[in-house]
Amino acid sequence: MEKSIKKHDLKKLHAGILDVLSDGIYVTDAKGKTLAVNRTYEQLTGLKREEIMGKLVTDLRNQGNFDVVLNPEIVSSGQKKSLVQVTKEGRRVILNGCPVFDEAGKVALVVTFVRDITLLSQLQDQISNQQEVIDKYREVQKRDKLKQQNGPVVFESQEIVQLMNVLDKVAKTDATVLMLGETGVGKDVFSRLLHQRSLRQDEPFFKVDCSAIPESLIESELFGYESGAFSGANAKGKPGLFEMADKGTLFLDEIGELPLLMQSKLLRALQDQELIRVGSTKVRKFDVRFIAATNKNLEEEVKNGRFRSDLFYRLKVAVLQIPPLRERQGDILPLASFFFEKYNIKYRKEVNFTKKFCDALQNYKWPGNVREMDNFIQSLIVTRDKEILDVSDLPHYMLRDAIDMDRSSLSDANKSLDELMRDYEKNLLKNALEINGSVAKVAKLFKVDRTTIFRKAKKYSLL
Numbered sequence: 001m002e003k004s005i006k007k008h009d010l011k012k013l014h015a016g017i018l019d020v021l022s023d024g025i026y027v028t029d030a031k032g033k034t035l036a037v038n039r040t041y042e043q044l045t046g047l048k049r050e051e052i053m054g055k056l057v058t059d060l061r062n063q064g065n066f067d068v069v070l071n072p073e074i075v076s077s078g079q080k081k082s083l084v085q086v087t088k089e090g091r092r093v094i095l096n097g098c099p100v101f102d103e104a105g106k107v108a109l110v111v112t113f114v115r116d117i118t119l120l121s122q123l124q125d126q127i128s129n130q131q132e133v134i135d136k137y138r139e140v141q142k143r144d145k146l147k148q149q150n151g152p153v154v155f156e157s158q159e160i161v162q163l164m165n166v167l168d169k170v171a172k173t174d175a176t177v178l179m180l181g182e183t184g185v186g187k188d189v190f191s192r193l194l195h196q197r198s199l200r201q202d203e204p205f206f207k208v209d210c211s212a213i214p215e216s217l218i219e220s221e222l223f224g225y226e227s228g229a230f231s232g233a234n235a236k237g238k239p240g241l242f243e244m245a246d247k248g249t250l251f252l253d254e255i256g257e258l259p260l261l262m263q264s265k266l267l268r269a270l271q272d273q274e275l276i277r278v279g280s281t282k283v284r285k286f287d288v289r290f291i292a293a294t295n296k297n298l299e300e301e302v303k304n305g306r307f308r309s310d311l312f313y314r315l316k317v318a319v320l321q322i323p324p325l326r327e328r329q330g331d332i333l334p335l336a337s338f339f340f341e342k343y344n345i346k347y348r349k350e351v352n353f354t355k356k357f358c359d360a361l362q363n364y365k366w367p368g369n370v371r372e373m374d375n376f377i378q379s380l381i382v383t384r385d386k387e388i389l390d391v392s393d394l395p396h397y398m399l400r401d402a403i404d405m406d407r408s409s410l411s412d413a414n415k416s417l418d419e420l421m422r423d424y425e426k427n428l429l430k431n432a433l434e435i436n437g438s439v440a441k442v443a444k445l446f447k448v449d450r451t452t453i454f455r456k457a458k459k460y461s462l463l
């Protein structure tokens with residue numbers, strides 16, 4: 001520096017030096033009066049130099065420009081101090097204040113270094129959010145694993161016998177399979193069976209429920225990730241389910257729930273049997289047989305733009321449509337007997353059922369299919385002590401289905417409406433009396449008084 005630099009030039013130079021620093025700088029005297037701030041400070045806090053110069057930090061705090069100050073404590077203690085301050089624009093900054101002493105050893109100035117930690121705090125929040133999501137997903141996975149013990153597959157109906165013929169043929173090929181059917185029909189059960197009957201039976205079978213993985217984790221769960229790919233990730237990186245199922249079968253349940261972006265990535269992976277882990281550029285080969293399942297109408301989903309048509313056609317190579325339980329009557333009793341036996345053993349009971357009870361199960365529509373029956377029989381066995389269950393042990397909604405008559409008799413073209421109505425009423429009452437066994441119960445079921453049922457039953461000679 002040249003000797004001839006004048007005092008006011010030196011002041012300007014100091015200001016210039018402060019402005020090139022990447023930390024914010026805030027200088028006050030011992031009373032807390034603002035003497036200087038630099039450009040970075042203005043940028044970090046949004047406070048302008050001219051608004052604060054000459055003002056006391058405590059006044060600025062009281063006016064709401066920031067929430068805390070550290071100068072008074074530094075002046076009284078003569079010690080350095082740090083704290084986090086939130087500015088009026090909501091930015092979080094960390095303050096490191098240092099005392100500057102005069103010749104007498106008293107604090108003459110407080111110089112505070114100001115750094116923005118808003119981003120850091122946001123990242124920290126994100127990491128803990130991600131961690132929560134990861135923990136939750138792991139829990140779901142653990143629960144799912146517990147459910148994955150293979151039990152016997154029960155069926156006797158012609159519909160399933162035919163389906164099994166196709167399943168056996170398809171199993172031996174390596175074709176991608178699409179399992180369709182309402183919720184609870186057994187898509188999971190038949191997918192495992194298909195794997196067991198395939199050439200990959202000694203290799204792993206993995207199931208992934210596409211609706212249970214948070215959207216932000218789907219890609220890394222399926223394709224894996226490289227070290228440091230995202231906050232909360234394992235430091236060493238991790239293979240995804242495609243790599244873990246290598247040589248085996250991967251069952252993609254609820255495929256209709258896969259976000260569109262993942263659908264295109266899945267399509268590419270299916271076609272090329274190649275993947276790139278999240279955060280990597282390396283292409284990895286894998287060898288997996290895919291089974292996809294859904295209870296959605298994928299054609300409708302394609303029409304509505306929620307499912308990619310190219311993926312749909314790629315998955316449609318071999319389709320196994322599992323009929324709902326009400327359309328395979330031959331399976332109802334074998335399944336009911338199977339669940340009675342299973343839960344009698346599990347809960348050490350000997351609960352049995354009557355023929356009428358069976359008939360009612362047979363006539364019920366089972367909207368939740370095999371899962372509904374499984375849960376229903378389990379709860380009956382858990383909650384009842386009676387050894388033989390009869391229709392009276394069934395809930396009303398099941399009895400209503402059970403007494404519904406065969407509608408084919410209603411299509412008799414030679415009958416008038418009055419005659420048809422009479423037939424319908426007669427049949428309904430006949431079934432209801434048979435199943436419920438008493439006028440009082442039927443009256444309760446149809447929400448009328450006993451005399452009405454009695455009168456009608458006499459009219460139709462049902463008593």
Ligand SMILES: Nc1ncnc2c1ncn2[C@@H]1O[C@H](COP(=O)(O)OP(=O)(O)OP(=O)(O)O)[C@@H](O)[C@H]1O
Pocket residue numbers: 151152153154155181182183184185186187188189190253294295370371374
């Ligand atoms: N044929 C069967 N024999 C024995 N148990 C069965 C049979 N079919 C289904 N189940 C049982 O019924 C329940 C539902 O079956 P599963 O999970 O395979 O249905 P899903 O069609 O995959 O249902 P979702 O569409 O809701 O995923 C399971 O507990 C399963 O063990």
